[in-house]
Each structure stands twice: as structure tokens, then as C-alpha cells.
Amino acid sequence: MEQPLYLKNVWYVAGWSSDIKRGDRIGRTFLDQPVVLWRDQQGTAHALADRCAHRAMPLSAGVVEGSAIRCPYHGLEFGGDGRCTRIPAQDRIPDTARVRAYPLVEQQGLLWIWMGDTGRADVMLVPSYPIHEDPAYAWRSAHFPVNGSWQLLVDNLMDLSHLPYIHAKTIGGNPDLHFRTKTQSEKLTNGVRVIRQMPDSEPPPTYVDAAGFTGRIDRWQEIEFEPVLIRIHTGACDAGTGAYEGRRDHGFSMRGFHGITPETATTTHYFWSMATNILRDGIPDEVFEQTARTFREDQEVLELQQARMSADPDQPMIDIASDVGGRHTRQFISRLLREEATERLAAA
Amino acid sequence: MEQPLYLKNVWYVAGWSSDIKRGDRIGRTFLDQPVVLWRDQQGTAHALADRCAHRAMPLSAGVVEGSAIRCPYHGLEFGGDGRCTRIPAQDRIPDTARVRAYPLVEQQGLLWIWMGDTGRADVMLVPSYPIHEDPAYAWRSAHFPVNGSWQLLVDNLMDLSHLPYIHAKTIGGNPDLHFRTKTQSEKLTNGVRVIRQMPDSEPPPTYVDAAGFTGRIDRWQEIEFEPVLIRIHTGACDAGTGAYEGRRDHGFSMRGFHGITPETATTTHYFWSMATNILRDGIPDEVFEQTARTFREDQEVLELQQARMSADPDQPMIDIASDVGGRHTRQFISRLLREEATERLAAA
């Protein structure tokens, strides 16, 4: 049984709420399926197959009219449920005149789409990210295209041991500190958690600049994967003030949200936000810009890595000690992919 | 029996006479076959396979010498019949030194090529288009590349119900008028004719500008397909002056010629001309420019449509009422394609 490329029955990030204004529409591909995201004039966002039932024209080239989206070619209109609501110069609308509607949920600044079996879409399972609504945090978001598979992006984020190399010029900091830091990886019911702690260490320059540390600090990196997003909490408190006992509000916190949505087998939508509890002027520009610069470095790495893997996909690869978090995540994802494949076989 | 992609035994437009000057040559692909079109120094146009018999070099990269075209690599020369007429530093020219010659006919400003069985090329069957020689008309021509299959372009032209949508800004005019207009489609011996009439209607702005109508008009749209070109006659007379009884010379006529020649399965040569009987200053610039702008809108639509269909060719499509002309034409073309496939099977 060959492993499928994608998890189907999960909620994926389809975009940021701010990506589509009222009456606007945008075409995106998820899991090889072209989708049009659009917001009707009442403000509700919808997701439909981006292909008119009549002559295959992309609806995303059309316009939103009231509570429908209109195909630009012959003027057919479709509602949020995918049913055709109007065929010009024709009275009866046949039942076959419809396009697939994908469940779409909007919450906490995010649009979540369900690309799998519609009957199994459960809005209670939409991942929660309260940081986006927490007044203690300021945040900014971005959408990066990645020319690499979604699993390579997961690997990249679950194993921060690449920081001193790729990101030597930005957030890398002292390589030796990274090497001496133990990585603990823990399997969760629906995911994997990786924890790295750097107690009583020198604060890196950005921490000093952003949070004003003057002495040594207790630092942490906490990475949590669930299908298919990653939450990364990094930060520090003054050394010995309770960072590892759960008292962190007095310290400096950077919260990274990483929505990872496959576009095709070798390209990925990367929706990320960065939040800090430094509220002086919203999230400090330098923190956001540095993060964006860092992720652009990762984009380049993943593209090069994907090129090699596409050219010779079966060549074996070795694991190293710092892969533990990435390896646990790979195993967990493989199990889910196998389960979905088995279910589909049983259903067929 | 899978349906072939192209009709082979028909005359296709290869270009405009004005495309190749005396002593000049141009490389074009028709039905996946690279062809060099060239005009010898006596003025006769020829079409040969665009690949030297010796080392596969495109002859279109060479030069015309007298009554031959010379390969740029090693200097072999070929006449209009495809036979090699000269091999440098060699006396004998073997009989195998030849390239395929395609029948080519030049008339009424057009070059017509026969890509099928040479023995069946009948010059009496070359489609006639006397408008190009009629002193009552002025015309201008163009060659547009289309990133869509030839059948999508045929669909587009046989069903003008897309006018109020794609061409809302140019020739679309009042959508309601279009919706209320009945479309009559009629099967002909060798084609399909679609007729739409708009009696006693308001003249659209271009009609007023170009022809000076001051009152209501009797309008018509007449579209005729034969393999593989489309003639479209649109126009109007003052209401009640005989437009529908064949008396039209006193009115305004726009005559569109649409030569549709497959380049590959998903790209098409679109050779079109627009003629009017307004002779004040040749064809009015605004009519030609508006037509060109309109067809560029169609180019964009067909490219988007083709992308979706190529990505998922087997997904079903629904028909709507206004498709009647396009549907008749599809059926007629399918019959011809099947007939050609059956003939080839019988011959094999």
C-alpha cells in the first residue's frame, strides 16, 4: 500500500481573514484541488471548487454578486453551498448545476478549510489559537509560498538544530549553546512536542533589544505539532524567576503560528504569524522583519532540498541525533497517512 | 476507438499572404508538425516539413535562394516539391534526400495548407472568402496565438451568449437584449449555422458611431461554421427596411473571418479579419481596435479554461440552453473525427 501524499481529513489553514475583503475572491490550490475563496456581501466567507460546472472556467476570474459568485464566461452564478442560482436565458436550473463546496470556518483571524470527506468535517475540531485574540499579545501575519513539500517544512520547524547554520546571520546566535542544549521530544495523543531549555544563559542580542534583559536568563523553545500546524513558543525570563515552573508572564514571549497547507506534492502554502507580549508599539518591527528574513532563508533551503529529492526520491537518507523531534513527527504523520489509506480501502 | 485530436483532411489557414514576402520564410507548427512557409524569388509560396533530411536542422533558420530554401547548417537545398536540389561537395543527390511537401494554396489574401493525405488534397475544396476581394468592403487582419485547444475557440465563437459577460466593456451591450434573443441553430451539409435576430431594437453605441443610425434598427448575428473556419456576419438596417428579407446593402455590415488552425493539442493559431462596408477611411480604426481588444479578452478566457481542463480532463460538464449552436458544432466535428478515424483504421 503506497503512502498517500496528503492527510485529507484534517482542517487546513486556507488563508488569513484579511486576505479576502467583502465582495472579493481569490483562487488558491490546496492538495492539488483548485479552490476559490470568496466573501459574500453579507461578510460570510466560502470555499468552492474553482471550476464552473458549465465549461470549466475558473470562478476566481469572476465576480461576487450579492450572495453568489458569478462565472465570468457565460454568467452562471453559484451560492456558498455550491448550487447554481442563476443560468442566463434559462428558467430551469438542473440539479447537476453545482460545484463542490468545501467546509470553511473562520475564527481567530484564520480561514480553515476541510478538503476531505465533507461528512466528517467537525467544526469542534478546528484548531484553536487564542493568542490572536489575547490582548496581552500583538501579532502580524504573512503567507509565504514554499517550493518544497509540506513534510519538508514540518521537518524544518520540528528540528531547530539548523538555526546556527542557515540562520547564522539572524536568530542563530551562539552555535555552542545550541549544541549543548538537550532536545526532549514527547509524543502526544494528537501530535508531538519538542522542548529545549537553556537555563542561566546569555541573552541573545534580539532579546536584549526587544525585552531589555540586563542579566542572565532562563530561555525555552517549545514546539508543538498537530496535524497540520505548528505552534512555537520561545522566550525567556530573568534567570531563576520561575520560567520552568510556569511563571512566564513577567518575561519575554515570542509565539509563532505556522499553518502548513499542501498546495501540490512539491509546493506548500506557509501561513505564519509572529506574536510578542511586547506591547509598546505592537509587535516590534525588527522582530517581525527578522522572522520574515529567517523564513525566507528556509524557503531557499527547502527549494534546494526538494530539487534534489525530486530528482532521486528513493535515495536513502541517514538520521542524526538532533532529528528526534522531526523523526517522531514523521512517524506520527506516517501512521495517520496509513490510517487514512486503510479507511479509504475499506470504504471502497 | 479514441477520438483523434485533429481533423486531418481539411484545408487549414496557414497564414496571411502578407506574412511572407518574396524570398522570406517563417516557421510555424500545425497539428504538432513543424512547417516552414516560404516564398521563392518568383513569388510562389511553399510549405515544407521544417526539418532538414540530413541532420534535422529547421529549414526556417535558413535562407531562400532563387527557387529553393537552403539549410543553414550544411547547405543542402530543397525545392518547393521537397526534393533536395543541391548537396555541397557531392555530385549525386539520392532519392531519399527530400522533405515532406504540404499542398499550399494562396487565394483571397490567405494561405491554405493541407496537413492530411496529400492524394486527397483538392484545390476546389479550398474555402472561399470573396469579401476579401469585394470592393464594397475594407478589411484588416491579425494572427493571435491562443493557449487553448481549437475546439474551445470554436465553442467560443459559435456561442455568442458570452458577450454580455466577457465583453461587457466592448461589444457586449445590453445584457437583457441578449437574454431575450432567441438563438436558432441549423445543421448544414458541411457545417452549422446559428442565427440571432434583434428586430426593432436600440442601436448599440458602436453602431451609431460607425454607421450613423438615428432611430431603431433591425439587427442580426449570423454565424457559420465549416471545417475549420467560422464566418460571422453581424449588422443592422433601419427598422423595417428589409434586413430579414435579404435587403441589407443600405445597412451596416461587419464581416468576421475566423480561421482556426490547431498548433498543438492545447494551442491554436487564430487568424482573423474584420471587414466593414463603411468605406469612408477604410475599416474604422475603432471597429478594428475594439474587435482586437475583444478577442484578447477571449484569449485570456480560453487560456484559463484550458488550464482547468488539462488539469482534470475527465470531469463532467453540463450544457445550458444557449449552448445549442456550440453543441451542434461539437456533434458535427465529433462525427467528422470519427469518420476520419474509421477511414484510417480501414486503410491500415
Next chain:
Amino acid sequence: MEQPLYLKNVWYVAGWSSDIKRGDRIGRTFLDQPVVLWRDQQGTAHALADRCAHRAMPLSAGVVEGSAIRCPYHGLEFGGDGRCTRIPAQDRIPDTARVRAYPLVEQQGLLWIWMGDTGRADVMLVPSYPIHEDPAYAWRSAHFPVNGSWQLLVDNLMDLSHLPYIHAKTIGGNPDLHFRTKTQSEKLTNGVRVIRQMPDSEPPPTYVDAAGFTGRIDRWQEIEFEPVLIRIHTGACDAGTGAYEGRRDHGFSMRGFHGITPETATTTHYFWSMATNILRDGIPDEVFEQTARTFREDQEVLELQQARMSADPDQPMIDIASDVGGRHTRQFISRLLREEATERLAAA
């Protein structure tokens, strides 16, 4: 038994010594294999598979550190023998942590790589080119990418009868002279030699400019193929002064080195140098520039030719009289390719 695309067990030019400075690295593809060429801080050049054993990252995106090259992603380091010498945050280095090392020899300004069975790489078989070290000669080199197969480039160089056509504006000269010149082709133990002589002929303009001939000359063109490079010696002496009896030092000599290394099935690395015994100011700029311009014309030809052959690889081609040298070379190469295929079958 289908003929393989490439000869494997031969030394190929991988580049010019001057292509990689100490501590530098460059990624190139040879015979479809990505290779990183790098020079350690001691000055020795190495060739490794350009794909980290860990996560497939191209090592050519990394940096040279001392006597190792470091992967830019997670910092693994590899020595010239392909063994991993360092894994960050890990003590033991497993034996599987290695990448393929390709034998690389540097001599006479050239880097030679062995892409075949490593056990059969014999440094005594590296082709010799003493002209690059001969004080009687000045030379300059270049690296041209060619969008055509390596065999098309071999054909091009073994049959100079294309000179009066493609290179009419540069080194072509009088076409009639070329046509009257007999081409002798001779099979060697490990190659093919083609000789053309033009005794008592007019010197072409470049010869007059570069060497100052005032009367008639004895010209020669001597082309020698061995797998897979071509040496071309062209030149002239004053007529009747012994050019054809081996006394040429008093004349004008142009020595062309042509290293031909397949990149992929349809693209080729073309490493060439041009040397002359005119030492006034090194190799005359106009000779080098004219040669480069000439080879750029060949690049265009091969790209067009390859496009036609890729589109229809099985269409037959005819041979002409002047192909004799090219034909002998094709036959010789085919024999070597068959021998390698047979050996591989026997070994399997």
C-alpha cells in the same frame, strides 16, 4: 539492448582549474548526477555527490571549512573522500554517513572527473594536453553551456563542412575552397582522425592579420577525437616550406581543445580553449573573440537541431559525403557504448 546515453568509464572534463579558487565550491551536473566541485584550504580539488547524506541538501550551497565541505542546513561536514567528519551535537559518526566521492585529477589547467566504476579509474589514462604548458603557445579558455546532446556537439566538430554556412561571417572563408577540399578520415585505436589539406591556397583574412602571410600558403585542418574530447589543429605555412612533411614551427598554428561532457541527455558542458603560437601579446584578442563568436553560432544551431530531434527522435536521417569523419566517430562511439552495456549486463 538499448544503447546507453553516456560513456561511463572515461575521464571527462569537469572544469578549468581556474573555475574553483582555494576554499571555493561550485555545483555542476555531469551525466545526470549532481556533483559539487570544491577546493580545500590546502589547495586540493575534490568532487563529491552534491547531496548531503542526511537530508539531501546540496553541499554546493554550503561552505568549505579547512579540509572539509559543510552542509548549510544542519552543519554536517564531509572530507574529500566523501566520509562525514563531523555531525553537530553528536559524538559517533556512523559509517553510513558518507557521500559518493568521484575520482578527480587536476593537470595542465584542467579538472578531470571519472563518473564510472571507481575501481576502474586509472590516472594514467587521463588525456594529456601539453599545449597548455608549452611556452611556445598562449591560450585562453571558456565554458559554454550547450542545449544539445553531447553527440550532436561531437558531430559538429568532426565535420567542418558546415563552416561556409553557419560561420560564413567568421571563419568560413571561400565556400568553393571548402568544397574542393578532400576529407580523409582514419580510424585510430582509441578514436578517429580527420585530415583536410588546402595546399597552395589563398590565406584567409584572419591568417593574414594574425600571422602576416604575404603569399600563398599550405593550409591544414587536423581533427582528432578520443573519448570524449576533440583536439583540432589548424594552421598554415608559406607554400612549399614543408607543412605536410612535419615542419610547421615557422608557420601559424591554432590549437583548439574541446572537452565535451554530457550534463543531461540533451544538454552538454563545452569546455574549450584556443591556443596560438603568435606570442606578441598572448593569444590575439581577435582570434579568441572570433572563435567564441563562432562557437556561439554553433550553440544556436545545436539547440535548434536538438529541439527537432527531441520532438521526433525516430525520424530517419540521411548521410552525405562530407559526413565521413562524423560517421566514423559515431560508429566508434556506438561500439564503445555497446561494450559498456554488455559489460554491465555481464556484471549484473
